[in-house]
Amino acid sequence: MHLILFFIFAGFCLAGAINLLLQSHPIASALSLIVVMTSLAVLYLLLGAEFLAAAQVIVYAGAIMVLVTLVVMLLNAGREERTHGSHAAWLVGFPAVATILAVIATVILHLQRMGVAKLGDGITSTAELGTVLFTRLLLPFEVTSVLILIAILGAVALARRGNGEGTAGK
Amino acid sequence: MNGILHLWLIPLLPFAGFLLNGILGRKLPKWLVTTVALAAPLAAFGVALGAAVSFSASNSLPWVETLPFAWINIAALHVNFSFVLDQLSLVMLLVVTGVGFLIHVYSVGYMDGDEGYARYFSYLNLFLFFMSVLVLAGNALMMFIGWEGVGLASYLLIGFYFQKKSAADAGKKAFIVNRIGDVGFLFAMFLLVANFGTLTFTEIAAKLGQCSGWTGGVVTVIALCLLLGAAGKSAQLPLYIWLPDAMEGPTPVSALIHAATMVTAGVYMIVRMHVLFNHSPFALGVVALVGAATALFAATIGLAQNDIKRVLAYSTISQLGYMFLACGVAAYSAAIFHLLTHAFFKALLFLAAGTVIHSLGGEQDLRRMGGLWKKLPVTFAVTTVGVLAIAGFPPFAGFFSKDAILYAAFLQQPHGRVLWAVGVVTALLTSFYMFRLWYMAFLGKPRSSDAPLHESPWSMRGPLVILAALSLGGGWIGIERTDGWLNMERFTSFLAPVVGAKSVAGGGARLELELSAIAVGAALLGWLVAYLFYRQSSTVPARLAAALPHGYKLLANKYYVDEIYGATVVKPLLGFSKYILGWVVEVGVLGGAAWLLAGSAKFVGAILQYWQSGNLRSYAAWLAVGAAAVLLFLLVPWATAWPATLDFVWKATGH
Amino acid sequence: MNSLFAQEVPLSWYLMLSAILFSLGVVGFLIKRNLITMFMSIELMLNAVNLSFVTFARQWSAVQGQLFVFFVMVVAAAEAAVGLAIIISVFRARATLAVDKLDRMKL
Numbered sequence: 001m002h003l004i005l006f007f008i009f010a011g012f013c014l015a016g017a018i019n020l021l022l023q024s025h026p027i028a029s030a031l032s033l034i035v036v037m038t039s040l041a042v043l044y045l046l047l048g049a050e051f052l053a054a055a056q057v058i059v060y061a062g063a064i065m066v067l068v069t070l071v072v073m074l075l076n077a078g079r080e081e082r083t084h085g086s087h088a089a090w091l092v093g094f095p096a097v098a099t100i101l102a103v104i105a106t107v108i109l110h111l112q113r114m115g116v117a118k119l120g121d122g123i124t125s126t127a128e129l130g131t132v133l134f135t136r137l138l139l140p141f142e143v144t145s146v147l148i149l150i151a152i153l154g155a156v157a158l159a160r161r162g163n164g165e166g167t168a169g170k
Numbered sequence: 171m172n173g174i175l176h177l178w179l180i181p182l183l184p185f186a187g188f189l190l191n192g193i194l195g196r197k198l199p200k201w202l203v204t205t206v207a208l209a210a211p212l213a214a215f216g217v218a219l220g221a222a223v224s225f226s227a228s229n230s231l232p233w234v235e236t237l238p239f240a241w242i243n244i245a246a247l248h249v250n251f252s253f254v255l256d257q258l259s260l261v262m263l264l265v266v267t268g269v270g271f272l273i274h275v276y277s278v279g280y281m282d283g284d285e286g287y288a289r290y291f292s293y294l295n296l297f298l299f300f301m302s303v304l305v306l307a308g309n310a311l312m313m314f315i316g317w318e319g320v321g322l323a324s325y326l327l328i329g330f331y332f333q334k335k336s337a338a339d340a341g342k343k344a345f346i347v348n349r350i351g352d353v354g355f356l357f358a359m360f361l362l363v364a365n366f367g368t369l370t371f372t373e374i375a376a377k378l379g380q381c382s383g384w385t386g387g388v389v390t391v392i393a394l395c396l397l398l399g400a401a402g403k404s405a406q407l408p409l410y411i412w413l414p415d416a417m418e419g420p421t422p423v424s425a426l427i428h429a430a431t432m433v434t435a436g437v438y439m440i441v442r443m444h445v446l447f448n449h450s451p452f453a454l455g456v457v458a459l460v461g462a463a464t465a466l467f468a469a470t471i472g473l474a475q476n477d478i479k480r481v482l483a484y485s486t487i488s489q490l491g492y493m494f495l496a497c498g499v500a501a502y503s504a505a506i507f508h509l510l511t512h513a514f515f516k517a518l519l520f521l522a523a524g525t526v527i528h529s530l531g532g533e534q535d536l537r538r539m540g541g542l543w544k545k546l547p548v549t550f551a552v553t554t555v556g557v558l559a560i561a562g563f564p565p566f567a568g569f570f571s572k573d574a575i576l577y578a579a580f581l582q583q584p585h586g587r588v589l590w591a592v593g594v595v596t597a598l599l600t601s602f603y604m605f606r607l608w609y610m611a612f613l614g615k616p617r618s619s620d621a622p623l624h625e626s627p628w629s630m631r632g633p634l635v636i637l638a639a640l641s642l643g644g645g646w647i648g649i650e651r652t653d654g655w656l657n658m659e660r661f662t663s664f665l666a667p668v669v670g671a672k673s674v675a676g677g678g679a680r681l682e683l684e685l686s687a688i689a690v691g692a693a694l695l696g697w698l699v700a701y702l703f704y705r706q707s708s709t710v711p712a713r714l715a716a717a718l719p720h721g722y723k724l725l726a727n728k729y730y731v732d733e734i735y736g737a738t739v740v741k742p743l744l745g746f747s748k749y750i751l752g753w754v755v756e757v758g759v760l761g762g763a764a765w766l767l768a769g770s771a772k773f774v775g776a777i778l779q780y781w782q783s784g785n786l787r788s789y790a791a792w793l794a795v796g797a798a799a800v801l802l803f804l805l806v807p808w809a810t811a812w813p814a815t816l817d818f819v820w821k822a823t824g825h
Numbered sequence: 826m827n828s829l830f831a832q833e834v835p836l837s838w839y840l841m842l843s844a845i846l847f848s849l850g851v852v853g854f855l856i857k858r859n860l861i862t863m864f865m866s867i868e869l870m871l872n873a874v875n876l877s878f879v880t881f882a883r884q885w886s887a888v889q890g891q892l893f894v895f896f897v898m899v900v901a902a903a904e905a906a907v908g909l910a911i912i913i914s915v916f917r918a919r920a921t922l923a924v925d926k927l928d929r930m931k932l
Contacts, residue, residue: 002833047880049883086783152906783931
């Protein structure tokens with residue numbers, strides 16, 4: 001059961017990712033990314049991370065991607081133009097990526113003590129998460145809340161009308 | 171008698187005078203500058219005189235003073251600041267400070283009204299400081315300090331009227347030619363350190379004394395190097411060219427530095443190192459040869475000069491040649507004796523010439539002088555004394571010293587007679603041109619313009635009179651009567667503890683008498699010829715010059731030596747500097763290297779500039795490359811991967 | 826058939842998936858010319874990493890792995906907010922979202 005589910009949803013991930021690359025309209029890419037994220041949420045469930053699965057759907061797919069879609073629609077971004085702006089990206093970047101993938105893949109394949117995941121096993125309860133979060137990782141937790149505050153302020157300041165508008169169109 | 175000497179005062183007092191007048195001179199009133207300038211040499215002379223009185227008779231010479239802090243202490247070489255007073259340096263010191271003081275007094279009158287008055291006296295005091303350091307030095311390095319310092323003072327004083335290009339050039343020439351000689355001195359010091367391990371004169375003499383059979387070899391090389399240095403400083407062939415040009419300086423400077431004291435430093439140095447020279451007969455021969463050749467050479471040039479100071483300059487070179495000749499035949503006391511008497515009469519002659527020039531308002535050409543004996547009687551009288559002294563007439567001072575030199579030369583084996591003959595011919599020539607000067611300047615009809623003439627003030631006449639008295643009687647102090655004839659035994663025995671006594675074979679009073687007679691006869695002959703040429707009729711010299719135009723031109727143009735040097739040495743050097751060093755090295759190599767460095771940085775920068783395209787995607791690509799590189803480096807176990815890869819490739823290619 | 830309905834999946838397969846997703850994200854960053862799409866590729870990369878964290882958390886039964894993912898999500902959210910605000914500013918200034926046209930930061 002686990003295996004089938006894994007294959008299906010891993011397939012969705014990959015399909016979504018590849019579709020993201022192939023589409024020329026950003027809104028299509030955004031929707032593909034939402035597919036990837038929800039598939040990943042299911043994979044988290046399969047691995048026993050219930051809370052994370054929920055958070056993934058709520059935060060990532062539900063908030064971040066919505067924001068992205070909003071911006072796409074706000075800016076009325078159209079299809080991409082095919083420009084040949086960078087040869088380096090193709091000539092240099094692709095081999096690099098291939099190398100990265102090859103190295104990581106080789107390492108993964110040589111890992112010797114990786115176990116297996118069983119469906120229904122090793123489910124992490126939210127209480128467990130919460131305990132560690134609010135005791136040992138309390139400081140990072142508080143710091144991230146400050147971080148979010150700063151991000152809000154920054155976003156508001158940047159996106160305000162009157163910020164960098166004078167040079168548009170010149 | 172055990173007195174306490176403070177030798178260090180002797181250099182120090184003039185140095186203090188130099189500092190005071192040099193730094194504050196322009197703001198001080200003239201009487202103060204004069205007082206400071208005169209007090210220094212007088213005080214130094216006083217100390218030297220005191221030393222002479224209290225020490226010369228006793229056995230406490232040599233007196234050595236060493237400053238309490240060491241100078242060089244490297245491995246086995248120890249050099250200190252040491253001052254040594256012995257009979258030799260005492261004689262030199264008295265000459266330097268005594269004649270120096272007289273010339274200072276003379277300068278007060280001569281330089282009166284000159285705007286560089288304080289500067290002049292500060293330089294003069296500086297000279298005295300360095301000269302006394304040179305004379306009192308106990309080791310070669312100290313002497314070198316004085317050596318270089320007097321060269322510096324000479325440069326400053328020759329170029330005193332620095333706004334005149336010829337004066338500035340003359341100063342440069344003097345310094346540069348001196349420096350060429352100094353290379354010899356330096357080399358000699360290097361060799362001394364390498365072979366003797368010490369630069370102190372007494373230690374060198376002791377080491378040489380231990381190996382008495384050691385002649386030639388390194389000692390000859392050292393001696394020849396020292397000769398080069400002495401030739402530069404004392405204006406011998408081939409480095410004499412700076413001395414005639416040095417007449418651009420004020421006349422008292424010519425008197426002090428280029429007649430009485432600085433140019434004698436070379437002779438002094440040779441006498442100081444006489445132990446070294448004694449161990450190298452070859453070097454001594456070279457010294458004698460150089461001296462004799464210079465004496466004759468300079469005398470011939472002096473025949474045709476028309477500038478009064480140039481005549482005296484060439485006569486100085488010639489007389490220095492005599493001193494070198496004396497050193498070359500190992501008659502060191504004779505050389506020093508001649509140094510002493512020469513200081514007197516040459517300073518006198520220069521100062522008298524200065525008076526003439528001063529009175530005529532700057533005229534230096536003999537052809538435009540004449541008939542001055544009426545208007546400048548005192549100057550005429552003292553000049554007569556000086557001329558008689560330099561020509562070598564008894565009982566004036568020059569007679570005894572020149573005689574002693576010729577006598578020692580005659581007795582020298584194996585070629586002494588040739589040297590003697592050269593000396594006699596030179597004496598003839600000397601007498602001729604000095605009397606020529608005397609006739610042209612003072613006697614005959616006045617040829618100068620009718621400007622009002624006046625005798626100089628007593629500050630100028632006083633030293634002249636004193637020097638004249640010394641020129642007359644200065645020789646008597648060194649002589650005594652032995653074997654029925656007067657010779658310089660007293661002087662020789664005075665200096666004997668330092669320079670040793672030379673035993674001459676085949677001498678004798680009768681030979682000495684004969685030789686003296688010949689020398690005096692030569693001098694008389696010269697006077698006669700000069701009388702015929704310049705007193706009786708004044709067309710003979712012109713006709714002679716017309717009859718031998720090339721000969722006359724050669725002499726009048728100083729054998730074109732300066733031009734030869736200019737073409738063979740100076741011009742190639744300048745060309746080398748300008749073209750090879752200036753263009754090839756400076757522009758090509760150095761400029762090229764700098765250009766290359768900067769250019770390559772620019773070049774690399776220009777290439778790298780294309781990398782910074784502003785394009786986000788190419789930046790991202792390079793980021794990915796970097797990440798891949800880091801991953802590769804970290805995750806691949808290179809120690810085992812490389813052989814494994816090689817194995818893989820080996821097998822994959824079908825082996 | 827039985828094997829298809831197996832209850833176990835080797836964890837290294839999850840890691841492999843994560844690696845592939847990550848490289849796809851890098852490729853997307855390299856080839857896409859729209860700013861927003863590039864930003865989305867970054868999010869894809871982050872998600873891939875999240876997956877591997879969860880996998881390792883499962884491997885070693887360590888809750889910290891999942892908590893790290895939690896923090897990654899928070900930071901990603903903040904980053905998204907600020908990043909999109911920047912994209913909006915850039916669009917206002919340059920009226921274009923094509924990355925190739927935004928190359929003024931060069932010599």
